Amino acid sequence: xxxxxxxxxxxxxxxxxxxxxxxxxxxxxxxxxxxxxxxxxxxxxxxxxxxxxxxxxxxxxxxxxxxxxxxxxxxxxxxxxxxxxxxxxxxxxxxxxxxxxxxxxxxxxxxxxxxxxxxxxxxxxxxxxxxxxxxxxxxxxxxxxxxxxx
Numbered sequence: 001x002x003x004x005x006x007x008x009x010x011x012x013x014x015x016x017x018x019x020x021x022x023x024x025x026x027x028x029x030x031x032x033x034x035x036x037x038x039x040x041x042x043x044x045x046x047x048x049x050x051x052x053x054x055x056x057x058x059x060x061x062x063x064x065x066x067x068x069x070x071x072x073x074x075x076x077x078x079x080x081x082x083x084x085x086x087x088x089x090x091x092x093x094x095x096x097x098x099x100x101x102x103x104x105x106x107x108x109x110x111x112x113x114x115x116x117x118x119x120x121x122x123x124x125x126x127x128x129x130x131x132x133x134x135x136x137x138x139x140x141x142x143x144x145x146x147x148x149x150x
Contacts, residue, residue, distance in 0.1 A: 012108040030054040043136035054142035057125035084142035
């Protein structure tokens with residue numbers, strides 16, 4: 001999260017703050033907090049003390065973050081607006097396995113930073129994901145794939 005610098009943040013259910021997000025390219029990080037502090041997630045190699053659930057990028061941050069918001073609030077698993085939002089519902093909110101970690105939508109945070117263009121956003125997202133994977137030998141829980149810089 002240090003790499004995000006002066007990123008803006010809001011709870012995913014703070015509809016007013018999310019309306020203010022510009023329709024510009026950028027990178028976003030979805031995190032989870034409990035009692036105002038990031039939740040620790042055990043990863044393959046270590047503990048993610050920042051509570052990172054997902055790292056993503058968008059050509060239009062406003063639209064993409066609102067798609068995530070719409071998806072994690074949706075009922076059931078038939079609709080899909082955002083892959084990682086669907087993953088949140090399937091694995092952490094609606095998972096019928098009694099041994100799973102259950103996460104509450106109201107504790108989800110989104111952090112975003114604007115980039116000058118799509119390429120810069122793509123490069124920065126790749127860099128953040130690679131740093132995460134290098135550190136934990138694992139991907140963020142909601143990310144579907146691991147972007148690699150070749």
